[in-house]
Amino acid sequence: MPVKVRDDHRIEVRRGLLGKVVSIYGGEEFTAVEVLFPDGQRRLFWPRDLEEVSSSQRSWWRCLLGGSSL
Numbered sequence: 323m324p325v326k327v328r329d330d331h332r333i334e335v336r337r338g339l340l341g342k343v344v345s346i347y348g349g350e351e352f353t354a355v356e357v358l359f360p361d362g363q364r365r366l367f368w369p370r371d372l373e374e375v376s377s378s379q380r381s382w383w384r385c386l387l388g389g390s391s392l
Contacts, residue, residue, distance in 0.1 A: 324375040325357060331371050340375060341365075 327339045341357040344364065348354050354366045 325355075325372040326375050327357075327367070328371055328373055336365070343372075 323343045325341055325343055327336045327341075329337050331337045339359060341359040343355055344358045345356040346353060347356065347366075353369055355369055355372060356364055356366055357372070358364050
């Protein structure tokens, strides 16, 4: 699932980054989400630090980066 790091994330350089959820760890009380970014980095986040990206938002970002809008 494509996600975006929330604009109010505590680490400023990660705010607004787009990535893809590759794993979910934990259980009901504590859950961590592993996100893969286009540069190959993987980071763990709390679910509350991420927003799901809709297909229209993905298309908009792809256009900005010179990619296709499919």
